[in-house]
Amino acid sequence: MDALERYEPIVDDYAAFREACERPLPSVVRANGIKADPDRAAAALEDEGVTVTRRAWNPSILEVDTDKPGNTWPYFHGWIHGQEEVSAIPARVLDPEPGDAVWDACAAPGSKTTQLADLLDDAGLLMANDDNLGRLSALRSNAERLGATCVAVTNEDARRFTADGFGIDAFDAVLADVPCTCEGTIRKNADALDTVGREASLNIAALQTDILRRAIRLTREGGTVVYSTCTFAPEENEGVIDRVLDDEPVALVDFDVDLAHSPGLTAWNGETYDGSLTRAKRFYPHQNDTGGFFCAKLEVGA
Amino acid sequence: MENTSHRFERLPASADERDVEGRATREAVLSYWTDRFGVPRDVLAPYTFWEKGAGKIWIAASDVPDGLEVESLGMTFLRTRQEHWKPTTNAAQRFGRHATRNVIDLSPADARAFVAGEDREVEWDGDWGYLIAAHEIADGAADEAREDADRAGAESSARREPLGVGLYLHGELRSMIPKGRRREL
Numbered sequence: 429m430d431a432l433e434r435y436e437p438i439v440d441d442y443a444a445f446r447e448a449c450e451r452p453l454p455s456v457v458r459a460n461g462i463k464a465d466p467d468r469a470a471a472a473l474e475d476e477g478v479t480v481t482r483r484a485w486n487p488s489i490l491e492v493d494t495d496k497p498g499n500t501w502p503y504f505h506g507w508i509h510g511q512e513e514v515s516a517i518p519a520r521v522l523d524p525e526p527g528d529a530v531w532d533a534c535a536a537p538g539s540k541t542t543q544l545a546d547l548l549d550d551a552g553l554l555m556a557n558d559d560n561l562g563r564l565s566a567l568r569s570n571a572e573r574l575g576a577t578c579v580a581v582t583n584e585d586a587r588r589f590t591a592d593g594f595g596i597d598a599f600d601a602v603l604a605d606v607p608c609t610c611e612g613t614i615r616k617n618a619d620a621l622d623t624v625g626r627e628a629s630l631n632i633a634a635l636q637t638d639i640l641r642r643a644i645r646l647t648r649e650g651g652t653v654v655y656s657t658c659t660f661a662p663e664e665n666e667g668v669i670d671r672v673l674d675d676e677p678v679a680l681v682d683f684d685v686d687l688a689h690s691p692g693l694t695a696w697n698g699e700t701y702d703g704s705l706t707r708a709k710r711f712y713p714h715q716n717d718t719g720g721f722f723c724a725k726l727e728v729g730a
Numbered sequence: 731m732e733n734t735s736h737r738f739e740r741l742p743a744s745a746d747e748r749d750v751e752g753r754a755t756r757e758a759v760l761s762y763w764t765d766r767f768g769v770p771r772d773v774l775a776p777y778t779f780w781e782k783g784a785g786k787i788w789i790a791a792s793d794v795p796d797g798l799e800v801e802s803l804g805m806t807f808l809r810t811r812q813e814h815w816k817p818t819t820n821a822a823q824r825f826g827r828h829a830t831r832n833v834i835d836l837s838p839a840d841a842r843a844f845v846a847g848e849d850r851e852v853e854w855d856g857d858w859g860y861l862i863a864a865h866e867i868a869d870g871a872a873d874e875a876r877e878d879a880d881r882a883g884a885e886s887s888a889r890r891e892p893l894g895v896g897l898y899l900h901g902e903l904r905s906m907i908p909k910g911r912r913r914e915l
Contacts, residue, residue, distance in 0.1 A: 463824065471868035501867055504845055504913050505891060506823060553792040564801055569910065572805045575824040577777065578791040581801040595795045 448714035485686035514721035536563030545576035598648035612720025629663035649729030688715035768830030785811030826892030841865035
């Protein structure tokens with residue numbers, strides 16, 4: 429049995445799903461509003477002979493007909509950043525306000541961090557943490573190239589992260605884009621499925637649960653936590669959230685993303701999950717010609 | 731007190747408040763950008779400034795407690811503790827749009843050489859030293875930056891965009907683009 433076969437019962441049009449997973453991803457960049465508006469970035473790319481297709485759901489997302497957007501003037505100027513389309517979902521769902529205190533718990537290499545900085549109008553405090561020192565250099569150089577000044581980078585274990593010392597009591601918004609088995613990246617990483625499976629998912633779910641709990645506990649009452657992964661595995665998605673719903677003061681809330689998707693699951697592999705998990709969204713590769721993604725929005729203190 | 735390289739220490743407002751020898755002051759940093767590049771003080775006034783690493787000045791949108799031991803705070807902004815201060819590439823890109831003097835406009839060929847890290851003979855009849863190098867690209871430069879230029883009576887263009895910092899000496903512009911940021915375009 430291959431690694432994706434177990435999803436046949438939950439994926440609509442399973443054949444199209446498998447077929448999409450075989451195809452390479454379109455080349456997509458995000459325009460960085462800190463340094464240029466998307467119109468100017470698109471115009472500069474077109475001037476270099478790159479055809480740009482805008483995405484209706486998010487005007488900052490540009491599909492480009494080049495494999496090397498990094499070798500363009502807009503990239504050099506920090507106007508664009510290579511970011512897979514579905515990876516741009518969670519920051520939009522978190523939707524922080526300028527001036528907010530925000531924690532990005534697992535931030536490297538910084539695509540979502542810099543998108544959050546853009547949504548903050550680069551005003552506020554965005555703590556970007558990652559426990560992997562090697563990946564922090566990419567996070568730092570991306571943040572600098574994109575001109576973000578509201579980002580502070582830390583190198584801690586997210587499970588033990590504390591806001592003490594930063595002059596804030598609690599965060600207004602937290603992104604928990606947790607480490608996962610990355611099954612949804614199969615279209616760009618051919619070996620993405622080599623080590624996945626129910627066992628691997630159950631193993632990493634303990635870490636994911638601890639990070640999500642930490643995110644909730646560091647968020648003020650009425651604040652927002654977005655939980656996301658790039659995997660299909662329910663053990664790492666609905667299963668993790670179902671566990672924290674039991675004993676943390678948090679509730680799933682509805683959100684809109686103008687992309688085709690499927691609702692979160694309420695049953696899997698003989699287990700049932702809280703009914704509110706239908707408020708989470710699953711994005712499958714064949715639905716929007718993207719990678720795979722899972723995203724849930726939680727309100728703290730509810 | 732000495733500069734401690736592992737913590738972010740706030741720049742003193744002015745020389746009167748300085749208790750770390752040789753540390754740049756906030757006043758001097760703002761004045762440098764105004765005097766050297768004509769960047770209006772109100773552009774940089776909302777930011778906080780920090781030293782971490784000898785002479786390395788960081789700019790941050792956030793006001794956080796003094797002495798944080800974090801990996802980075804905002805972006806590296808300016809190299810001080812040397813005779814001629816030097817803005818970083820990323821600072822020039824982010825704030826250089828507001829510059830109204832000591833900006834050298836490069837031809838397309840010179841701009842490509844500059845971002846590839848090459849030194850070029852370029853005509854320039856202004857000051858020697860560190861300049862902001864710029865070129866023209868698709869228009870749409872922010873209105874605020876053009877207003878700064880208009881106020882200063884300086885040349886402005888909706889197409890002008892800063893590339894980084896060059897060192898102009900003896901008829902030659904030396905590219906200061908760091909290796910990791912260079913591109914063959």
